[in-house]
Amino acid sequence: MNILDKIVARKKEEVAAAQDKVSVKELKYYRHYNEQVSLFTEHLLAENSTGIISEFKRKSPSKGDINGKAVVDEIIPGYAAAGVSGISILTDHDFFGGCNEDLTRGRELCKLPIIRKEFIIDPYQVYEAKAIGASAILLIGAILDKTEALELAALANALGMQVLFEIHDEKELELLNSYVQMVGINNRNLKTFKVDLEQSIRLASKLPKEMIPIAESGIGSVDDYLKLKNAGFKGFLMGEYFMKQSDPAGACLEFSQEVKQRTIKSV
Numbered sequence: 001m002n003i004l005d006k007i008v009a010r011k012k013e014e015v016a017a018a019q020d021k022v023s024v025k026e027l028k029y030y031r032h033y034n035e036q037v038s039l040f041t042e043h044l045l046a047e048n049s050t051g052i053i054s055e056f057k058r059k060s061p062s063k064g065d066i067n068g069k070a071v072v073d074e075i076i077p078g079y080a081a082a083g084v085s086g087i088s089i090l091t092d093h094d095f096f097g098g099c100n101e102d103l104t105r106g107r108e109l110c111k112l113p114i115i116r117k118e119f120i121i122d123p124y125q126v127y128e129a130k131a132i133g134a135s136a137i138l139l140i141g142a143i144l145d146k147t148e149a150l151e152l153a154a155l156a157n158a159l160g161m162q163v164l165f166e167i168h169d170e171k172e173l174e175l176l177n178s179y180v181q182m183v184g185i186n187n188r189n190l191k192t193f194k195v196d197l198e199q200s201i202r203l204a205s206k207l208p209k210e211m212i213p214i215a216e217s218g219i220g221s222v223d224d225y226l227k228l229k230n231a232g233f234k235g236f237l238m239g240e241y242f243m244k245q246s247d248p249a250g251a252c253l254e255f256s257q258e259v260k261q262r263t264i265k266s267v
């Protein structure tokens with residue numbers, strides 16, 4: 001069993017347990033369920049946007065502990081102050097050390113769009129994403145078939161959330177549908193953990209034009225960022241590079257400032 005299979009097996013148990021505890025009907029009474037959220041794509045395409053989506057992540061199967069004691073209150077306001085285009089918050093507990101409360105707290109601390117970073121395999125999790133305050137959901141091509149991808153993406157849009165659909169190879173392009181606004185190309189293979197920016201760059205040229213290309217994972221320098229930007233990416237999902245530093249928000253500010261300086265110089 002590879003790590004993705006393990007995560008999905010665990011996720012099935014978690015979803016069953018969560019549904020027993022809180023029904024979809026009850027989720028609809030959560031404070032954030034009926035809230036209007038600002039659109040992720042608008043923030044990404046805004047003038048002067050760096051396209052950086054900074055992620056809150058305590059640990060991961062590929063890296064182990066990154067910042068195990070990290071507290072949302074100490075990081076999210078700083079990410080927002082750094083002028084990022086959006087936030088990503090891991091809600092998976094067992095493998096990434098996150099929880100739903102992290103996302104809800106993030107929602108209360110900033111006005112930026114927030115993506116729920118989760119292994120979504122069931123419509124219940126889409127309702128839950130809306131209830132806890134997400135503006136967008138991640139769907140992972142490697143764990144969904146075409147029908148599931150359509151059902152989950154359509155539901156997210158119906159609930160007012162946008163969809164970031166993650167793919168890793170050309171074959172997964174088939175899974176995209178008209179309810180997908182952003183396509184994430186994961187530079188990291190979720191099965192082998194290998195990072196390869198060049199493969200993402202090749203794949204980027206094959207995406208449907210109406211979907212916004214986002215580069216995910218393994219971005220570790222402004223040079224990496226510029227390389228991906230020049231290849232046409234409009235969004236840059238970055239977690240570990242910020243989270244592993246003693247002051248993630250400060251690191252994010254520094255990175256954003258350097259990006260701004262170098263992109264102004266290069267035009």
Ligand SMILES: O=P(O)(O)OC[C@@H](O)[C@@H](O)c1c[nH]c2ccccc12
Nearest residue numbers: 055216217218219237238239240241
């Ligand atoms: O920490 P990194 O290498 O900057 O990567 C961030 C993000 O792309 C990564 O956390 C991620 C990409 N796709 C995922 C799917 C599930 C969980 C996590 C992820």
